[in-house]
Amino acid sequence: MATANTSTTTSMPTTTTTARTTQQL
DSSP: OHHHHHHHHHHOHHHHHHHHHHHHO
């Protein structure tokens, strides 16, 4: 999952916030 999130993060900056929130949770 982490790898998939990282790939999407590179495409969309907005996804970065979602990925970071998931890591905090």
